[in-house]
Amino acid sequence: MQFSPGIYEHAAALLGRSPWEVSRDGHLLAKAHQAAWERYRHPLIVVGIDVYNVEAEAYGAGVPEPRGNNMPSISSHPCQEAEALREVGLLQPGEHPRIGEVLEAGCRLRDNCPGAEVRIPVCGPFALAIGLMGMNELLMALVEERDVLREGLRHLLSGQFNYMKAIRECGLRPVFFESGTTPPLLPVEAFTDLEAPLLKELLERSRELFGESSPCIIGGDAAGIARPLMETGPGFVIAPSESDRRAFIEASREFPDIHVRVNIPSAILLSTSFTPVMTVAQEALDIAATRPNSSVGCGVVPFEADPAMILHLKRYIENKPTTTPISDR
Numbered sequence: 001m002q003f004s005p006g007i008y009e010h011a012a013a014l015l016g017r018s019p020w021e022v023s024r025d026g027h028l029l030a031k032a033h034q035a036a037w038e039r040y041r042h043p044l045i046v047v048g049i050d051v052y053n054v055e056a057e058a059y060g061a062g063v064p065e066p067r068g069n070n071m072p073s074i075s076s077h078p079c080q081e082a083e084a085l086r087e088v089g090l091l092q093p094g095e096h097p098r099i100g101e102v103l104e105a106g107c108r109l110r111d112n113c114p115g116a117e118v119r120i121p122v123c124g125p126f127a128l129a130i131g132l133m134g135m136n137e138l139l140m141a142l143v144e145e146r147d148v149l150r151e152g153l154r155h156l157l158s159g160q161f162n163y164m165k166a167i168r169e170c171g172l173r174p175v176f177f178e179s180g181t182t183p184p185l186l187p188v189e190a191f192t193d194l195e196a197p198l199l200k201e202l203l204e205r206s207r208e209l210f211g212e213s214s215p216c217i218i219g220g221d222a223a224g225i226a227r228p229l230m231e232t233g234p235g236f237v238i239a240p241s242e243s244d245r246r247a248f249i250e251a252s253r254e255f256p257d258i259h260v261r262v263n264i265p266s267a268i269l270l271s272t273s274f275t276p277v278m279t280v281a282q283e284a285l286d287i288a289a290t291r292p293n294s295s296v297g298c299g300v301v302p303f304e305a306d307p308a309m310i311l312h313l314k315r316y317i318e319n320k321p322t323t324t325p326i327s328d329r
Contacts, residue, residue: 004297023049026101030108051121056131082141085152091159124178182220226251
């Protein structure tokens with residue numbers, strides 16, 4: 001069984017640098033993710049740290065430097081209402097240095113990590129709108145002016161198509177991030193009515209550009225939207241640890257070509273004992289084993305997670321289960 005951890009800010013920790021430093025420098029970004037890949041040999045390298053901020057910042061969202069090793073987050077939103085989403089100038093990737101740094105890092109990782117699947121993170125329209133408006137304003141628009149919001153999200157989608165073209169020109173491929181669209185934040189009805197058609201359009205355009213079904217990462221309590229999510233046509237999804245993973249797997253059985261990664265809670269990696277880690281890992285293994293075309297992984301690995309614990313978990317999942325003590329600190 002393959003193990004695929006979500007490595008983002010933890011890559012910065014392996015260099016002894018802050019997530020902010022690494023997120024702003026293409027050379028450091030490539031160096032950090034290469035260091036992580038050389039240590040863990042995880043199958044999917046996502047070229048980013050704060051993956052939900054990059055495009056929003058290009059549109060004018062404020063992302064200040066945080067204290068210490070905290071993750072960068074959006075502090076100010078350029079759009080105050082759904083109407084404003086329809087009026088923003090579409091994303092032009094070549095005009096934004098930080099996007100250039102991400103693409104440069106992706107090219108270096110593709111060349112330096114043979115056998116790895118290197119992907120550029122791209123926000124889905126709802127995730128991008130959260131960055132531009134903030135969650136509260138977006139949810140109000142969902143209730144009070146859904147048609148205006150729908151038009152604004154479709155407008156943002158056109159800018160994301162521009163980003164996808166830039167990714168293709170670099171010889172790279174995308175992975176889409178659209179967390180924030182799951183219950184209870186977005187009801188199942190709203191996901192089906194508003195989000196699913198846009199996500200389907202995004203994934204169809206990706207197939208046209210890249211000749212494949214791209215991964216789509218949606219966390220949260222996703223079991224309730226598993227079926228409409230998979231009907232949009234992703235090539236890879238996750239059964240999040242915070243969701244009913246068995247129900248998610250059951251919903252996926254009609255879509256055998258979609259790879260499902262069964263996640264364990266990443267916070268467990270902060271444990272000082274492998275026993276609780278082994279318990280949750282075995283539970284995920286048991287769930288994944290009920291469906292072909294599945295794997296086991298985890299969400300965002302904490303910055304301060306012990307690399308030895310990650311390696312021990314990898315061995316447990318990918319090889320014969322063992323209770324050998326951690327000895328490679």
